[in-house]
Amino acid sequence: MFRVVLQDGKLWKNCIETISSLITEGVFTFGSNGVRMMAMDPSQIAMVDLELLPGVFEEYDVKEEAPICVDLEEMKKRLASLRPNDKLELSYSDNRLTLRMVGTSKTSFTMNTLEPRKSSLTNPALQCSATVRLLADTLKDSLSKAKIVADNVTLEADQESFQISATGSTGDVHIRIGREDEALIDIDVKENAKAIFPLNYLSDMAKASSISKTVTIHLKNDHPLELDFTLGEERGKLSFLLAPRLESR
Amino acid sequence: MFRVVLQDGKLWKNCIETISSLITEGVFTFGSNGVRMMAMDPSQIAMVDLELLPGVFEEYDVKEEAPICVDLEEMKKRLASLRPNDKLELSYSDNRLTLRMVGTSKTSFTMNTLEPRKSSLTNPALQCSATVRLLADTLKDSLSKAKIVADNVTLEADQESFQISATGSTGDVHIRIGREDEALIDIDVKENAKAIFPLNYLSDMAKASSISKTVTIHLKNDHPLELDFTLGEERGKLSFLLAPRLESR
Amino acid sequence: MFRVVLQDGKLWKNCIETISSLITEGVFTFGSNGVRMMAMDPSQIAMVDLELLPGVFEEYDVKEEAPICVDLEEMKKRLASLRPNDKLELSYSDNRLTLRMVGTSKTSFTMNTLEPRKSSLTNPALQCSATVRLLADTLKDSLSKAKIVADNVTLEADQESFQISATGSTGDVHIRIGREDEALIDIDVKENAKAIFPLNYLSDMAKASSISKTVTIHLKNDHPLELDFTLGEERGKLSFLLAPRLESR
Numbered sequence: 234m235f236r237v238v239l240q241d242g243k244l245w246k247n248c249i250e251t252i253s254s255l256i257t258e259g260v261f262t263f264g265s266n267g268v269r270m271m272a273m274d275p276s277q278i279a280m281v282d283l284e285l286l287p288g289v290f291e292e293y294d295v296k297e298e299a300p301i302c303v304d305l306e307e308m309k310k311r312l313a314s315l316r317p318n319d320k321l322e323l324s325y326s327d328n329r330l331t332l333r334m335v336g337t338s339k340t341s342f343t344m345n346t347l348e349p350r351k352s353s354l355t356n357p358a359l360q361c362s363a364t365v366r367l368l369a370d371t372l373k374d375s376l377s378k379a380k381i382v383a384d385n386v387t388l389e390a391d392q393e394s395f396q397i398s399a400t401g402s403t404g405d406v407h408i409r410i411g412r413e414d415e416a417l418i419d420i421d422v423k424e425n426a427k428a429i430f431p432l433n434y435l436s437d438m439a440k441a442s443s444i445s446k447t448v449t450i451h452l453k454n455d456h457p458l459e460l461d462f463t464l465g466e467e468r469g470k471l472s473f474l475l476a477p478r479l480e481s482r
Numbered sequence: 483m484f485r486v487v488l489q490d491g492k493l494w495k496n497c498i499e500t501i502s503s504l505i506t507e508g509v510f511t512f513g514s515n516g517v518r519m520m521a522m523d524p525s526q527i528a529m530v531d532l533e534l535l536p537g538v539f540e541e542y543d544v545k546e547e548a549p550i551c552v553d554l555e556e557m558k559k560r561l562a563s564l565r566p567n568d569k570l571e572l573s574y575s576d577n578r579l580t581l582r583m584v585g586t587s588k589t590s591f592t593m594n595t596l597e598p599r600k601s602s603l604t605n606p607a608l609q610c611s612a613t614v615r616l617l618a619d620t621l622k623d624s625l626s627k628a629k630i631v632a633d634n635v636t637l638e639a640d641q642e643s644f645q646i647s648a649t650g651s652t653g654d655v656h657i658r659i660g661r662e663d664e665a666l667i668d669i670d671v672k673e674n675a676k677a678i679f680p681l682n683y684l685s686d687m688a689k690a691s692s693i694s695k696t697v698t699i700h701l702k703n704d705h706p707l708e709l710d711f712t713l714g715e716e717r718g719k720l721s722f723l724l725a726p727r728l729e730s731r
Numbered sequence: 732m733f734r735v736v737l738q739d740g741k742l743w744k745n746c747i748e749t750i751s752s753l754i755t756e757g758v759f760t761f762g763s764n765g766v767r768m769m770a771m772d773p774s775q776i777a778m779v780d781l782e783l784l785p786g787v788f789e790e791y792d793v794k795e796e797a798p799i800c801v802d803l804e805e806m807k808k809r810l811a812s813l814r815p816n817d818k819l820e821l822s823y824s825d826n827r828l829t830l831r832m833v834g835t836s837k838t839s840f841t842m843n844t845l846e847p848r849k850s851s852l853t854n855p856a857l858q859c860s861a862t863v864r865l866l867a868d869t870l871k872d873s874l875s876k877a878k879i880v881a882d883n884v885t886l887e888a889d890q891e892s893f894q895i896s897a898t899g900s901t902g903d904v905h906i907r908i909g910r911e912d913e914a915l916i917d918i919d920v921k922e923n924a925k926a927i928f929p930l931n932y933l934s935d936m937a938k939a940s941s942i943s944k945t946v947t948i949h950l951k952n953d954h955p956l957e958l959d960f961t962l963g964e965e966r967g968k969l970s971f972l973l974a975p976r977l978e979s980r
Contacts, residue, residue: 307652314627337665344653378812403805404842416835556901563876586914593902
């Protein structure tokens with residue numbers, strides 16, 4: 234049993250919208266240290282890791298750790314009706330999750346929860362040789378541009394810049410975000426890094442620009458990628474891992 | 483033969499848009515006391531009653547009572563081209579209805595009229611035990627929320643609140659608009675009232691929030707519902723009746 | 732080989748969007764006097780003539796006249812990603828056209844060019860007996876209105892007004908833009924003119940209201956129509972010719 238309140242319900246709404254484009258159901262664990270949801274996508278290529286610390290919530294009352302599994306598409310549909318200034322309360326009892334929205338009226342959506350599948354997912358400690366922090370909107374825009382010409386995208390980091398490129402049958406695209414561009418906030422490259430990723434997954438992940446102004450990208454040659462959208466001190470983050478595409482180049 | 487002018491053509495446009503989602507053709511009677519249009523929907527579950535008094539019009543010149551029958555979908559398509567500040571003139575002669583829009587240019591749409599089907603519809607005097615006045619947008623929003631989980635909705639009024647609820651296979655929703663909420667303007671309950679209605683009809687009716695800030699709901703246990711969207715003193719109203727769904731509960 | 736820069740990339744984007752709704756590929760000739768693109772649509776009913784003078788460009792560096800043929804749909808897709816304040820650079824070398832967008836990051840789209848089909852198109856000197864200058868948005872709006880009732884439209888000019896009318900199975904529409912209307916900027920009629928045109932082509936042409944506030948229409952009885960969207964002194968224009976529909980009336 235728990236009951237938590239978000240002054241700004243939009244944060245939860247945006248998290249669920251982003252996550253639901255990658256996975257269909259998720260096990261949220263409400264514990265004393267916050268809410269955690271980790272899941273692999275069905276094809277085992279991408280991993281989602283959401284962590285919301287108690288500092289995000291206006292009220293946070295969790296008596297006992299409770300893992301609850303929900304259909305994310307159903308939750309997303311309900312959250313779509315949240316009005317801009319609505320407060321959002323999540324509570325759980327008797328195997329039912331309640332989303333309560335308080336604005337000009339009071340709406341309670343009660344949802345059935347699902348039987349969680351057994352899994353012991355842990356976030357693997359990724360190696361990386363390059364870390365880049367960008368404006369999240371610029372990453373999202375750049376991936377949309379790459380999608381115009383191809384299905385896969387090459388991400389690349391060197392001392393001076395972060396680069397996004399793609400090649401398709403009708404032409405190619407090359408995007409450079411250099412130290413001189415305002416979109417590049419920070420770049421720390423121990424060793425140049427380059428890898429290819431599937432664009433549909435990356436574009437879905439980049440939707441998290443709705444919850445964070447910046448995104449941190451961790452890269453290593455032909456290794457999985459990590460994307461971190463942080464919410465600020467003591468608030469948490471939404472992270473993604475994505476396996477590279479190992480194509481003959 | 484008649485000729486009437488609306489300074490703000492948007493009122494007519496919004497009325498027709500709302501009505502055309504419920505019925506396909508309508509007989510408008512232009513008389514000395516204003517314009518009246520009453521119609522049952524094809525499945526005989528819902529009734530529409532539009533009454534626009536001469537006070538709504540800038541000019542109102544009706545020589546002789548004329549019932550004209552028009553295809554509402556066709557009229558709606560033409561009205562969609564009305565620009566925000568366009569004046570709208572409706573006139574009729576030789577079995578042809580003309581919609582004239584005057585803005586940066588002058589547009590006249592002439593429409594064929596249809597042979598009206600014989601019918602002697604009168605607005606039945608409904609009984610009701612509860613009358614509730616709400617912000618019309620709140621009703622519209624609440625019905626959208628109910629639609630997320632189900633096809634039917636329960637409306638309920640007691641001394642303290644108006645309630646909207648629905649139950650579906652994936653969960654349920656309960657919306658309470660109480661005396662303490664700004665969305666509830668007035669509530670007068672002689673006897674608690676509760677009935678179930680089909681959501682698709684109710685949602686179509688709630689589109690009339692485009693013509694009125696508030697809506698008055700008349701309810702009685704398992705009886706038809708009346709919704710009134712009034713335009714103000716001496717201006718008229720758009721009303722709807724809807725049969726309840728008598729389900730085993 | 733050439734390299735030209737547009738401070739406001741939106742002009743090129745809007746031109747290509749308009750043109751690509753009429754033709755699928757175009758041969759752009761970059762020469763010392765500017766850029767020219769002339770093409771007939773596949774059904775030989777409409778002709779497009781784009782002329783951008785060097786004055787439109789911030790930088791204009793063309794060494795040697797180069798005709799390049801591109802897939803307009805592909806170019807349009809890339810230009811859709813242009814952000815409002817992006818600078819646009821077009822350059823060509825080794826049979827590859829590069830669109831470079833400079834904003835918060837730097838994006839280079841490189842496109843394959845196509846083998847231009849042989850053709851020696853020249854803009855025929857049209858005869859006209861009536862010339863009308865209108866607000867381009869009013870023309871676009873009026874054609875949308877005509878499209879509600881029919882597939883063809885009659886354009887007509889006399890001493891006092893320009894008129895657009897159409898007749899369909901459900902009714903007709905008549906739009907009058909007279910000397911007294913602000914939408915009519917200039918009218919010069921030597922002889923009344925009237926002709927019928929296919930609406931789908933005309934509507935596509937009217938999209939050029941995105942590049943010019945006004946449009947000049949050249950008409951003559953049952954003769955082809957010319958529409959000119961000018962960009963101002965020393966900047967160029969986008970023109971269209973359209974064959975009339977010679978129907979039994």
